[in-house]
Amino acid sequence: MFYRETGQFKSSYAADMAIFPIRQDRIALWVVLAAAFVAVPLLDFFQVWPFGGEYILRAILIPFLILSLAAIGLNILTGYCGQLSLGSGAFMAIGAYSTYKFCTGVHIPLELFTISIPPLPVLPSILLGALMSAFVGILFGIPSLRIKGLYLAVATLAAQFFFDWVFIRVKWFTNYTSSGSVAAPDLVFFGFTVTTPIHRYLLCLVFVSIFALLAKNLVRGNIGRQWMATRDMDIAAELMGIRPLYAKLSAFALSSFVMGVAGALWAFVYLGAWEPLAFNIDRSFQILFMVIIGGLGSILGSFLGAAFILVLPILLDQVPHALGVPVSVETVSLLVFVVTGALICWLLIVEPRGFARLWSTGKEKLRLWPYPY
Amino acid sequence: MIAFGQFLEVLVSGLLAGVLYSLVALGFVLIFKASGVFNFAQGAMVLLAGLALVRSLDFMVAKGLPFWAAIIIALLFAALIMAITAWLVERFVLGPLINQDGLTLFMSTIGVTFMIEGGAQMLFGSDVYPLRLFPSDAWFLFESSFPGGILVSKIDVWGGMIAAVLVVGLALFFQKTKTGRALRAVADDHAAAQSVGISLNWIWFIVWLVAGLVALVAATVWGTKLGVQFSITFLALKALPVLIIGGFTSVPGAIVGGLIIGAGEKIAEAYLGPFIGGGIEYWFAYVLALVVLMARPQGLFGERIIERI
Amino acid sequence: MRAPDGPPVTAGDVLLSIDNVSLSFGGVKAVSGVSFDIRKGEIRAIIGPNGAGKTSMLNIINGFYHPQEGVITYKGEARAKMRPHDAADGGIARTFQNVALFRGMTALDNIMAGRTLKMRRNMFWQMLRVGPALAEEVEHRHRVEEIIDFLKIQEIRRTPVSRLPYGLQKRVELGRALAMEPELLLLDEPMAGMNIEEKEDMSRFILDVNDHYGTTIALIEHDMGVVMDLSDRVVVLDHGIKIADGTPNEVKSNQAVIDAYLGVAH
Numbered sequence: 001m002f003y004r005e006t007g008q009f010k011s012s013y014a015a016d017m018a019i020f021p022i023r024q025d026r027i028a029l030w031v032v033l034a035a036a037f038v039a040v041p042l043l044d045f046f047q048v049w050p051f052g053g054e055y056i057l058r059a060i061l062i063p064f065l066i067l068s069l070a071a072i073g074l075n076i077l078t079g080y081c082g083q084l085s086l087g088s089g090a091f092m093a094i095g096a097y098s099t100y101k102f103c104t105g106v107h108i109p110l111e112l113f114t115i116s117i118p119p120l121p122v123l124p125s126i127l128l129g130a131l132m133s134a135f136v137g138i139l140f141g142i143p144s145l146r147i148k149g150l151y152l153a154v155a156t157l158a159a160q161f162f163f164d165w166v167f168i169r170v171k172w173f174t175n176y177t178s179s180g181s182v183a184a185p186d187l188v189f190f191g192f193t194v195t196t197p198i199h200r201y202l203l204c205l206v207f208v209s210i211f212a213l214l215a216k217n218l219v220r221g222n223i224g225r226q227w228m229a230t231r232d233m234d235i236a237a238e239l240m241g242i243r244p245l246y247a248k249l250s251a252f253a254l255s256s257f258v259m260g261v262a263g264a265l266w267a268f269v270y271l272g273a274w275e276p277l278a279f280n281i282d283r284s285f286q287i288l289f290m291v292i293i294g295g296l297g298s299i300l301g302s303f304l305g306a307a308f309i310l311v312l313p314i315l316l317d318q319v320p321h322a323l324g325v326p327v328s329v330e331t332v333s334l335l336v337f338v339v340t341g342a343l344i345c346w347l348l349i350v351e352p353r354g355f356a357r358l359w360s361t362g363k364e365k366l367r368l369w370p371y372p373y
Numbered sequence: 374m375i376a377f378g379q380f381l382e383v384l385v386s387g388l389l390a391g392v393l394y395s396l397v398a399l400g401f402v403l404i405f406k407a408s409g410v411f412n413f414a415q416g417a418m419v420l421l422a423g424l425a426l427v428r429s430l431d432f433m434v435a436k437g438l439p440f441w442a443a444i445i446i447a448l449l450f451a452a453l454i455m456a457i458t459a460w461l462v463e464r465f466v467l468g469p470l471i472n473q474d475g476l477t478l479f480m481s482t483i484g485v486t487f488m489i490e491g492g493a494q495m496l497f498g499s500d501v502y503p504l505r506l507f508p509s510d511a512w513f514l515f516e517s518s519f520p521g522g523i524l525v526s527k528i529d530v531w532g533g534m535i536a537a538v539l540v541v542g543l544a545l546f547f548q549k550t551k552t553g554r555a556l557r558a559v560a561d562d563h564a565a566a567q568s569v570g571i572s573l574n575w576i577w578f579i580v581w582l583v584a585g586l587v588a589l590v591a592a593t594v595w596g597t598k599l600g601v602q603f604s605i606t607f608l609a610l611k612a613l614p615v616l617i618i619g620g621f622t623s624v625p626g627a628i629v630g631g632l633i634i635g636a637g638e639k640i641a642e643a644y645l646g647p648f649i650g651g652g653i654e655y656w657f658a659y660v661l662a663l664v665v666l667m668a669r670p671q672g673l674f675g676e677r678i679i680e681r682i
Numbered sequence: 683m684r685a686p687d688g689p690p691v692t693a694g695d696v697l698l699s700i701d702n703v704s705l706s707f708g709g710v711k712a713v714s715g716v717s718f719d720i721r722k723g724e725i726r727a728i729i730g731p732n733g734a735g736k737t738s739m740l741n742i743i744n745g746f747y748h749p750q751e752g753v754i755t756y757k758g759e760a761r762a763k764m765r766p767h768d769a770a771d772g773g774i775a776r777t778f779q780n781v782a783l784f785r786g787m788t789a790l791d792n793i794m795a796g797r798t799l800k801m802r803r804n805m806f807w808q809m810l811r812v813g814p815a816l817a818e819e820v821e822h823r824h825r826v827e828e829i830i831d832f833l834k835i836q837e838i839r840r841t842p843v844s845r846l847p848y849g850l851q852k853r854v855e856l857g858r859a860l861a862m863e864p865e866l867l868l869l870d871e872p873m874a875g876m877n878i879e880e881k882e883d884m885s886r887f888i889l890d891v892n893d894h895y896g897t898t899i900a901l902i903e904h905d906m907g908v909v910m911d912l913s914d915r916v917v918v919l920d921h922g923i924k925i926a927d928g929t930p931n932e933v934k935s936n937q938a939v940i941d942a943y944l945g946v947a948h
Contacts, residue, residue: 082476084476084479084480143663143666143667146666146667146670147666147670149475149476149479150411150475150476150479150621151617151666151670153479154613154614154617154659154662154663154666155662155663155666157610157613157659158614158656158659158660158662158663161655161656161659162656162659162660164655164656165652165653165655165656168652169650169651169652170650281607285483288483292480330499331495334491334492334494334495334499335491335495336491337487337488337490337491337492337494338487338488338491338492338495340484340487341483341484341485341486341487341488341489341490341491342484342488343484344480344481344483344484344487345465345466345481345484345485345488348470348473348477348480348481348484349466349469349470349481352473352477
């Protein structure tokens with residue numbers, strides 16, 4: 001009844017091609033942004049939290065933002081360009097460890113000359129680290145020009161296992177710490193040191209907002225159409241002049257760049273100190289599930305999927321407690337397995353485009369409500 | 374001759390370890406051949422079969438049953454569990470997804486993997502359970518030719534023999550039985566098979582059941598070697614590169630691919646490992662598969678694909 | 683429009699010529715020793731019974747298959763082995779026997795995808811989507827809307843193509859090919875599976891495209907009535923061999939063609 005576009009006329013194609021052509025959607029977006037940028041800091045300032053303390057920020061909002069970013073990265077590659085990747089964790093790890101190296105200084109003595117980069121500030125380190133991830137992404141994307149589908153999935157598994165091993169075995173990346181664990185340096189941005197949870201949250205929020213907007217612009221522009229064309233019918237796309245080399249490798253590069261940023265944030269902002277296990281194959285599957293559940297080929301879906309995957313274990317932990325049924329931590333973790341798996345299958349059967357599609361179907365119904373057509 | 378003796382020892386142990394990968398890869402091939410589904414859950418099925426077997430065996434031994442009777446009942450019980458799993462998967466996941474594209478089916482089997490992994494450990498526990506079906510000590514061969522002889526572990530030899538029996542059994546099943554011939558018909562052409570009265574649902578149930586039994590066989594060998602535990606599913610992932618090398622549809626390919634991967638990674642670990650840091654077994658199989666793919670996108674034994682539009 | 687290779691070709695000249703081309707898969711000959719040409723501005727039909735090698739012929743023309751023998755001369759230049767997107771660069775567009783639309787995209791996006799080659803802004807600008815990048819999107823949207831008007835598919839532009847009925851899908855596919863502003867348009871059975879009205883619509887669009895934009899068209903079609911009405915010249919293939927070439931009337935009375943279609947008593 002209230003959600004409809006009657007009376008909203010577009011007088012230019014530019015207005016028709018806006019992200020949210022319908023006014024109600026635009027209002028909703030501003031409300032969400034205002035909540036994220038203003039309401040959450042205020043709530044934190046006055047210490048009014050539903051769960052008390054910093055739990056929501058630390059355990060839910062910060063990981064939610066970072067994993068949403070990673071999911072956007074994978075969605076570019078798998079959802080938009082149709083290249084299944086089981087190696088997201090590897091690209092996050094490359095982002096994290098490269099950022100760490102740039103932050104603490106790079107010193108590579110070679111035969112003829114020595115590569116030596118002094119320690120860089122955090123922000124350029126993150127961007128350079130993400131560039132390294134993009135570079136490796138292109139390398140592992142090259143097989144995609146010759147092989148497809150499941151074969152490619154195995155190629156990305158090779159990236160996953162290879163880099164797991166590299167960051168465990170090659171001590172150079174961890175600056176030769178005895179435990180193999182690495183601690184992030186102070187997060188200094190333009191002279192300001194980020195320490196408190198709310199600042200960490202805002203930092204992530206800024207990164208995620210910017211990358212989500214850039215990603216949205218890409219997927220609805222020319223390159224996005226090239227990716228989707230390659231995904232839907234690669235031969236026809238090539239016969240229309242779309243270069244598979246360019247389309248696929250750009251998807252690999254951008255996707256790994258975004259995942260590299262997400263990895264750096266995960267390590268530096270969320271974990272603070274980490275070991276290679278933080279980016280193992282479980283992480284890759286977690287992000288893949290976010291994308292499938294949230295919606296392949298949808299930026300909004302990346303957020304929905306991340307929210308769901310993060311909230312599910314908390315729900316499965318809290319709900320039985322609230323009902324007075326004691327459930328052990330181990331059972332909860334196994335239950336998460338079962339429920340996630342079941343949900344994946346269920347979604348693939350009823351709605352292969354995930355929550356995002358359910359959302360837009362709902363909106364379509366709402367537009368017509370109370371009439372059926 | 375020490376070096377050559379060592380090489381032989383590494384090679385033999387690699388080949389025999391490869392047989393274990395082949396055992397898992399066989400399950401993949403069966404399902405892929407008959408239904409075009411690339412079943413990521415094969416590793417989880419090995420875990421499920423192993424857990425069902427070892428837990429029921431322990432239970433009955435604790436109740437005082439003689440060991441041989443306990444083994445038989447436990448095997449039957451595990452087979453029953455695999456049959457139930459096959460039925461559930463066919464009924465609730467693959468049945469509704471009929472006619473979807475390969476990638477969707479593949480992702481649905483990832484979902485199945487998580488359900489089986491979670492469910493199996495909730496039902497049967499999530500510790501490491503030792504299984505003692507085969508002797509696990511070793512022979513020393515050719516002690517006269519090489520100092521110290523060549524160490525060959527008995528369990529690996531058992532694994533090899535079981536794999537051989539399994540391959541022969543499967544070949545007979547496909548060639549000689551009515552169900553086996555129906556399976557091959559379905560593999561060739563779903564629609565044509567349906568039109569001569571073969572029920573797809575029944576066939577898919579059968580093929581998942583057979584794959585489940587293959588998983589059970591793999592679990593007996595792997596469980597004896599490593600104990601039944603969650604990490605079996607990771608080892609089972611190595612069946613993926615095996616398939617890449619051997620081809621998705623070839624039973625002999627799965628065996629040969631397993632042997633190549635098994636021998637390759639042991640040799641690489643022994644001779645390359647010292648130079649670039651140990652533990653390369655962890656990724657070698659995948660990178661080898663990647664290299665093979667770059668050279669031959671259709672795998673070593675696959676046929677060249679002619680694309681049409 | 684840019685003519686990437688060779689001098690401009692004027693109406694009536696030979697745009698594309700096929701010389702003694704043979705193609706085989708393994709031991710199976712799909713096309714053997716076929717020669718014919720396509721002249722600028724004409725509608726050229728390729729007909730023949732099933733398995734005659736017609737689609738293979740189109741696949742050869744736009745670089746998807748590489749013939750083992752023979753020379754293909756396009757706009758006066760003999761073509762070496764090339765990738766399909768090179769053919770697209772050269773102005774060859776194509777529709778497919780079994781509709782090959784991008785199923786996950788809307789009709790509008792499908793047709794916009796046809797403009798890929800004409801869009802110049804790099805990824806950086808597209809990411810920001812301001813200034814020149816936005817202006818470029820809008821400009822191409824204008825061109826695409828013209829095509830949408832021309833094909834009368836305004837009301838379905840936001841519909842995902844997988845939900846469209848078959849006849850409309852074929853129309854969107856034609857729109858996508860037109861968006862490339864091709865010099866040579868290859869249509870593979872544009873009217874397969876259509877009813878009479880849809881066929882009439884499609885015939886009208888094909889003639890209009892030919893008239894309006896001067897686009898050279900090569901089409902494969904089974905409906906002889908349509909072929910006789912639309913085409914200027916017809917080439918007939920049977921079992922990968924050319925058996926006739928000429929105007930519709932010449933071909934219609936050719937004994938070899940009649941035999942190929944009706945079968946001949948040996």
